[in-house]
Amino acid sequence: MAVEFIDIVETSLAGIGTGSLMALTGVAFVIIYKATKVINLAIGEMLMIGAFVFYGFSAGLSLPIWASVPLTLAVAAVIGGLIERTMIRPLLKDNPVSVFMVTIGLTSVLIGVVELVWSAEPRRLPEFLPSQPVLFGEVFIPSKTAYSFVIAAAAMAVLITVFSFWRGGIALRATATDRAAASSVGIDVPGVFSFSWMLAAVVAALAGILVGSVGGISSAMGLFGLSVFVVVIVGGLDSILGALIAGLFIGWLEAMVGRFMGGEFKLLATFTILLVVLVVRPYGLFGTHEIERL
Amino acid sequence: MSPSHSAAPVRPPAARLDVENLSLQFGGVKALDGIDLHVEPGSITALIGPNGAGKTSAFNAISGFYRPKTGTVKLDGVDITQVPARDRAKLGLARTFQNIALFRGMTVLDNIKLGRHAHLTSGVFGAFLYWGKTRREEMELRAEIERDVIDFLELDHIRNVPVAILPYGLQKKVELARALAMRPRILMLDEPVAGMNREETEDMARAILDVRDEWGVTVLLVEHDMGMVMDISDHVCVLNFGRRIAAGSPTEVRNNPDVIKAYLGGSGDPRKAALDGAAMGEVA
Amino acid sequence: MRVGTAKESYAADEGLFKTDTQKVWFGLLLAGLVLFPLNGSNYWMFLAVLVMINVISTTGLNILTGYTGQVSLGHAAFMAVGAYTVAFFDGRFDTPVLLNLVLAGAVAAGIGYLVGLPSLRIKGLYLAIATLAAAVILGFVFLNWTPVTGGLRGLNVPTATIAGIELATPDRLYWLVMPITVIMVLAAKNLFRSRVGRAFIAIRDRDISAEIIGISLLKYKLMSFAISSFYAGVAGGLWAYLFRVVTPESFPALASIFFLAAVIVGGAGTIVGGIFGAVFMTLIPEFLKLSATALVPWFPDASIYLAPVRNIIFGLLIIGFLIFEPMGLAEMWRRTRRYFALWPFRT
Structure with missing residues (x-):
């Protein structure tokens, strides 16, 4: 069977489009991990709740897009802050496994809430991205993929700039390195924790809006989080750069496998990569390898 | 007893x-x-x-x-x-740690018993049944530890206490006891x-x-x-x-x-x- | 006030039940289990069998997560392995029920052992994620290895037949499941009176210390994975005989969370906790169903909300217990007992 070159190119570009959304969600995950050392298994569900809140504003209340998006992000920030304050902070001094399991409980709660309010039926978000497909010569890219890639890339550029230069970003990195030291130089560590969860929720909600506008929304869309999980582990839990590169790679890989082997092989391929990385290089491609002290 | x-x-x-x-x-x-x-x-x-x-x-x-x-x-x-x-x-070769490394969820007795782990031989099937060789081995172990370690270091009053609630000095002593059991x-x-x-x-x-x-x-x-x-x-x-x-x-x-x-x-x-x-x- | 608990020998002090009170309670429990079928209700018998299957599986996960400290997000997948094994052997070769159950446990244990292999390199949360990956891959196998698993449509399971008696209904199946449950729970209890069980706890509490006293971390982690999966496999096999059909949908990812929740809510690291957790978590959906039926006069479509409310409650139970009672129901039970053991003198 001859595979046409143009087919490969189109599939690759579509994959990179999805990959950029994985990368964006991965960045949300990394923000939480860097600041609080919490592995947030509920990142996919936070993305989902963002998408549904957006659905509520734009379809339910029929608000225009320019109002729905900021409102959604604001609500996401509140949700993120609430989660941190009520579920995460009481356990931060406990062992990391407890907090991890709390986020597992959180997935169940968020799925339940979405199904309670919106039912388990899949829905479509209102169309808001231009529908004119993008053509590079002969190469055809669906418009939604192209525009969501641009938005995701812009969001990540903003985030990276903020983290490198803004005071809050530096405070976050300081907290990540050493909580006690950060606290002793006057950084409001609990504030940083809250902020990181709020920011991550906002980023995840933005990713949710984009993912939902490409593929529709449902209470099962949190499964997207599974691929994101693979992304952050392959990239390294504490590396934003790693999330970017691994996100694009995993997105590309899933698209290629889905196109040329069949959709059911997508998750198989991703998780096989995950197992290989876990065994060969557990701290990921760009993650920090912590020396175990006795 | x-x-x-x-x-x-x-x-x-x-x-x-x-x-x-x-x-x-x-x-x-x-x-x-x-x-x-x-x-x-x-x-x-x-x-x-x-x-x-x-x-x-x-x-x-x-x-x-x-x-x-x-x-x-x-x-x-x-x-x-x-x-x-x-x-x-x-x-x-037995050792203790600078910042106590006991098994916090276990009693003093179980911590000390663990010291002998490498010298015991019973396997997983014996463990499920707790009969025959496993039972004998556990009984001998208990008697030995009572005699050689617990009596010796005067830990009898706390043998069934979870180590996590012991004061620091006693925890250090339990760690010594575990090392002795080795x-x-x-x-x-x-x-x-x-x-x-x-x-x-x-x-x-x-x-x-x-x-x-x-x-x-x-x-x-x-x-x-x-x-x-x-x-x-x-x-x-x-x-x-x-x-x-x-x-x-x-x-x-x-x-x-x-x-x-x-x-x-x-x-x-x-x-x-x-x-x-x-x-x-x-x-x- | 309970008195007279001093022992005459070490054997008595190392016993499975340390006081006469405990022996009496256990006797009463056994009597209750034997007499329970007298209630004659098919619904209650079904529920009892389901509860006991979940007790076996939860005890298995408790051995791995509660006692050895290795979080598994793929426990339900091992149950599925057991269920498919039973369906395959009984359906294809008509092999005896008990043999099928042992095979179910053994195959699950073998796969559990493989899944545990990455624990050579990774631990803690990374390992939890590896188990999740393994569960996803197993799900793929169930769906696509059609000649063995029946693909999307799954496999039908014949009636369990022992000595010519067909265990077609829950009230008959009860007499197969109940003794197996009692034996497996007691075996788990025994495990932690011995060297092997102590090694598990040592790895959970302080792996460096475990290594220094000569415990091979890899060997015991793998053993814990295998034992835990064995329990899940047997539970899955019994599940197959109860529901008579196994499909890729039988054990969704949420089921793994169910068992994790049962371990946490019941009390990680205590055998009785696993039992409490399994009973409690199995009965919650039933309780919700009853409440929904009761609410129908006021809310005609109350039953639509059953599944979401159940998810929310499961999640909140996990979170709530982790924050407010990390030792679970077992700890609440212990406190109550302590109160009565000292009664009327309180400390």
């Missing part, structure tokens, strides 16, 4: 430990630089030195947690440098009296002397409490900045000018200049 004093306690012979030219490196930091250490069978040998001298690094290298860059560790003349940490237990031929104690008050320190010092005298085991310890070290040790080895600067009897070491300088600091000493940098880079 009436412990049966039937069988004679199992007391394996004390071992001799020889460490030669031991070096250890973390990235660019030299934690140990060609250490020599000779521990005579049945002696109490102390490893001392200022903070960051490399004492605990030496301990971790001897017990097999760190792979040394160069050098050999010999137990009774047998090179064990390449033996993994967990297999050194069976050879008779039937050690050489016992390595990392700061056995750190953070203890005078009374607890004396109690522990007495226990260490008793262990050596009654069990005939070799003891190697790292300790900051100079009084205690000088009182109970036969032999003292002083480290500074990863090098051995002196070794000998407590009296010899106490009067050694290098040792005095290392502890009090001396002008014109090149090591002094290196202090700031090295102290920050010190690992473990």
